[in-house]
Amino acid sequence: MSAMELHWLLYAAAFGLIVIGIIGVVTLSNIFRIVLALVIAEAGANLLLVIAGYRFDAIAPILSGSSVATGVMVDPVPQAMVLTSIVIGVGIQALALALVIKVYQHYKTLDLREIHQRLMNDIDQESGVRPLLSPHKPAGKRPLPEPQTVTGYHDIARGGNE
Amino acid sequence: MNNIAFNIALPLLAAFLLPVIHNGSAKASRLVGPFVLLAMCWFAAAYFIFIEHPVALALGGFLPPLGISFHLDQLSLLMAVIIPLMLLLLWPYTNREGFREEALLLLLAGASSGMALSGDLFNIYVFYELLSVASFGLAASTHNGAAFAATFRYLVISGLGTVLALTGIGLIYTQTGTLNLAHIGQLAAQLDNNVGLAAFALIVLGIGVKAEIFPVNGWVPEVYATAKPRISALLAGLISKLAVLAIVRLLVVAYADTDALSLLLVLGILGIIWGELSAWRAKDLKRMFAFSSIGQLGMVLVAFSIPGEAGMFAGLAMMLHHLLVKPALFMLTENWSGSISSLTGAARQSPLGAALFILFALSLIGVPPFPGFWAKLIMVTGLVGADDSLYLLALGILLTATVIEANYLIRCAIQLYAPADENSSQSAKHGRLTLSISSALGVVLIISLFSITPLGNKLYQIAAEASNRSLYINTTLSNAQVPALRKIQ
Amino acid sequence: MSMLDTLLLISLLTVLLTGLGQRVTFIGWIATLLLTAQLLTLLLMGKLGYGGEIIDASFGFSILGQPLNWRYDALSWFFALITIGSALAGSAFAAGAWGDQYRKEGGNPGLLQFSIALNVLAMLLLLGSGDLLSLFIGWELVSWASLLLMVIAGGRASEFGMRYIVYATAGAMAVLAGLAIIFQLTGSFAYDDLAAVAPALNTLQIVTLTLLFFFGFGIKMGLLPFHLWQADAYAETPGPGTAFLGAISSRMGLYAILVVIIQLIGLVRLIEIEIPYSFLSLRDLLMWVAAISIIIPTFIALRQSDARRLLAWHGIGQGGYMLIGLLVLDPYGSAGGLMHVFNHATYQAALFLSVSAVIYRTRTSDLNRLGGLVTRMPLSFLVMLIGIIGLAGIPPMNGFVSKWLVYRSLIIEGMPLLFVASVIGTLGTILSVYKLIHNTFLGQLRLEHEHIREVPLSMTIPMLVLSAIVFITGFMPGLVLDWVGSAQVALGMPQLAHTLGGVESTQGSLDMIWVCSVLFGGFAVGALLFYSGNKAKRVHQLDNYAGGHFLTADVRYHYSDNFYAGLMHHIGSWYRGSFLWLESSLISVVSSLSGGAQLLYNSFHPALYLLMAITLSLYFFIG
């Protein structure tokens, strides 16, 4: 494999991972999987950083004994950056998992759609605003919403002009 | 005895040790935070007043572009002073829940200072991440399901933003082979191509998550609605501004004369439209302010996108004004969390709160002679001066948005003063702490009202310095100093 | 320290004292006293009214490198006189018995006095503005101060105040845009710089500036189609406040148009600019807006059944006369327009006060529930009579003089269509003011009003003073025309040659002293005949007959409901509420846009928009 082909492969892999991760985040509705997709996307970004400092046929930037480089070395800066960004990623993922657990404890579901619905209802309730009817069809085993009068829509129609 | 590194090191050190101190003596641990913030404030102010700037400090002892350098000009030092002040103001003095929130706030202080001062792209990114993680923790500290869910959604957007920003930094590194902002600015010619601009777009949208840039601000209403008002005030008032500043630095230094300006302009215009329209229909104060802050940040972005000094001047004026007003307004939602219609007659129960609301609302709308008017005037003249049809469109939208803003804010104000009815909530009285925070900001607003001219001149000077690209590059690359501990005469 | 400083200081003192002394019961009298002091100070500056030197304020600011100056010339002095005069009338009216009753009903007369004082201060600042920036600041101060006056009644008033402030902000933003353009063109906000640059501006710039300023200032005047806010907002203001607002507040728009469009940009330029595909010049377009603003509000007033609303709608219509007169740009027209500002303020304030007096006694301003009060409140009746004669523009009151000047100039300058439009407006005015006085004071006395009395002296005196002014300035218009002449000079317009009794010119003369003498001679003959015959027999007001039948007091024979039914049968279908429809559809549009905007934030997947944004902005750069 030539240097050029390898470079291409690496860049394609990095961007591919990023895109796959983003697709995952956007299309999945299980929040645990969303976290995993986020990890994939992060891996892609990290890979991009690493190959930014990569040189074909170069060695790791570690000197053996003498203080002079013995051959072509790869760029050490991106490696340090990746180290940092991996650790950052770990921190964020841990926090994300903790939040997933907490959200699950409170809402007993991992479905983003339902969580969003409940979240909106909670916010509406706390702020004393009558929740609007759900714009979504009920999905899965979700209990049907309480029957509500359609007067909620009159509020919309009148808008802020009340 | 002074070194700007203390502004980073001290809060982090205090945060690291806070759990230990707390285990030893809970009372002592409560004193640590305010003390550290005061010290930070002093260090930054000392640099601002006594030490010649702009100056670039090679913080780790390695000269830029190899090492990380901090760029200390008036703008970054101003922010470095404002950050601890703001945190002191919004510090949880009555917090009985524990030290963790305080530790997070200290970390936030360190990270914000780092973001404001740093002159290294990746370093800014690291501090940005630190800031993000701390803000996640703070947003979730309300401890209810809604807060957790909102924070999770915030984290997902923010996490994707991180990936994008990192990709952008990677792209810039592949193009220029350097991370120092000034060095990047020197190599800016290599970035004025598809790859460079794409990197800018990625960074803008990545960091823009915190800057509430449209459309990556889906988290804003739900997080501000569920977080404590103090935290919302901090996020909307301070944190968003730091993210904007980071973007603006990159813009000024590396993308000054490119299409990047029009990207910011377009995003800003959309932000104004979306934010203000949404706020018009919001039914509770918290979300109204959340949406309105999206609109306001759109205005800030539009202002910064005006080319040249005029843009920097207008942007800074709008930004600092919003920095002052929005936290105060958010603090007022503390006991006015219900729907707007339940606030009927709240002025009777909290007359000072209502008066402050009116004061800040008028300034936000831009009624002369309040400071908001002057900021808006600077921005409007800047927009006309940019002499481009897109900027004139932005002017039209800005003015229309102001009308909408006046509509919803004054609607609330009138509601507050309407005679109470059976709908009105019973406990619309503000706590003393809340009121004193808002009053303090109100006093600052009124003082600045009487010193518009010196403030404006100073701000113009700051803007001229901050928008001077060659000065930035020269300061860092030719005149960087290694900051040993130094005494102040 | 110049006289102007003293004036502004006293005004500021008035604001402070009324603001601090909210709980003092005699706060109204203090306010009246201080306003009198302001009036006296202004009169000491009276040389201005006779061509005196411009008086500069000795203070001045420089904000962000832009100087802010205040100075008074004849025009400012003229407007300031009206402002303080009408405020004084309103304040004095509210100070005594009216204020006591207002307090009993839960109102706060101190707040009312404070708002009036604040409005006066704001207007004095606006009138004294020496550059565009201070003009804008004064403009905004006036806008927000009047909001305070409008909403203090609470309830529906705040709704209308809300509507007002949306219109007002829209106008202010247009003005701001205009200012920014001017700043870009001239590099400063000074009047002189704009006046110097104006001749060199190209057509597009002139049109843009004119439209922006006309829109901005015109909203405050209630020019069509932005008139919807005014009548409701004014009508819901507590009585004396309405008198003040109706008399002068909406004239601030006229003042600003005078200064910026007519004086600085220059009317001559507007006449030169032709509107494509029409016979009109830009000036003609503005005049037609003014003409339509005369006709439509006047006929809307005709339909009102609330006395305050009826008068408030007339306020908009009369503004059209002033504007149309000033836009003619000859001595007659501009003098007529300026004089009408004064005249309108006097009779409008008198009318509003008289309506307030009726409300004070009867608790209603509903024209369908009043009638026959002439014997109970004869002084109020007299005031209203004088007022409506002035409003309708009939000799011998002052409204006639100014309208005559406007008509005359329209005829001289060859604008017959506009003349006809103004006359149609006057027709509607006469009809509706007749409705006002008939339904209030004439006809059948309602039983529940049998025992009411005239209002106390503290209220009648301001009303009577105003009516006296209406009559005297009608009898001797030269008094006002002196001031108007100086104001014309200050505006750089040709001055109207005048005498004490009116105008003496080859193009048309009017001597009100003669007109009045003839008129009163006629009245004297009539009175002579009436009293010499001695056929009149005094009966009780409720002692009525019709067709030989005895009418008991509880029978309703007074024709007030559905007044002008016959007329309405013919023109009723023209009342379509199109502007209301326009306004509500605008609100619906904003509402649905807003709903759409919120959809983004209700989207259940937070990151989708991030993806879209990043793709689109990458495409923005790469595609």
Added chain:
Amino acid sequence: MRNYSALLFASGLAFLLMVIAWQFTIGGAPMLIGNAILQQAADELGAANLVTSVVLGYRGIDTLGEIAILFTAATATSLVLSSISGQRSRPAPNTAQSGTILISSSRLLFPLLLTLGLYIVLHGHLTPGGGFQGGVILAAAFFLPLLAVPGHGVNHSGLALVEGFSGAAFILIGIIALFQGNAFLQPFMGHGAMGSLFSAGTLPLLYIAVGLKVGAELSGLLANLAEIGPAHPVAEISVETQSVKGSAHQ
């Protein structure tokens, strides 16, 4: 619908990113500062592992930020996981399910992992590895008993001490550098012989601090997550995942 638009935009993004990749210069990045560091780092810092020079020397502030992020994440996590009352339902250690083999091997592995972790931390300036990598291994050592015996207690206050003091040590070393007349976090104490254990000035000390910090933070994080308790077992979550998966197809 949403998925289609997401896919549409994502494919657009992929296309645009590929366009960007197409425009790269082949043969890698310019390596402006990279080359300079490769030339100078050994002389300036005396560390054989040049990545370590970058991590702790040239970009020391980044590393400080990074350990702060870990600390922040740990603090935020414990803030999130702590219920308002401050009571955490810690289950009793349940050795019954684990079995002897699991427990013994975890006990056997513990010292090995500890040694390995410390070795990697200490040789961070010489060989691949360093504070982060070693710290993770240390964390694994402490987390292993928890995996083997669910409910195994973790000494949180001890961890907090380690966390606090190791982080503080990192900063204090930086501040001491200041008092030595250097810049903040600038390495001092001489270079030593290149390639030997005691070389590269304060870098090994910094790495030890980082290693301890990372180890403590990670074990704290993991322990926090693991201690949610049997009321909300991981099993239940995975069952839910299945059912969501099932409903997604409907």
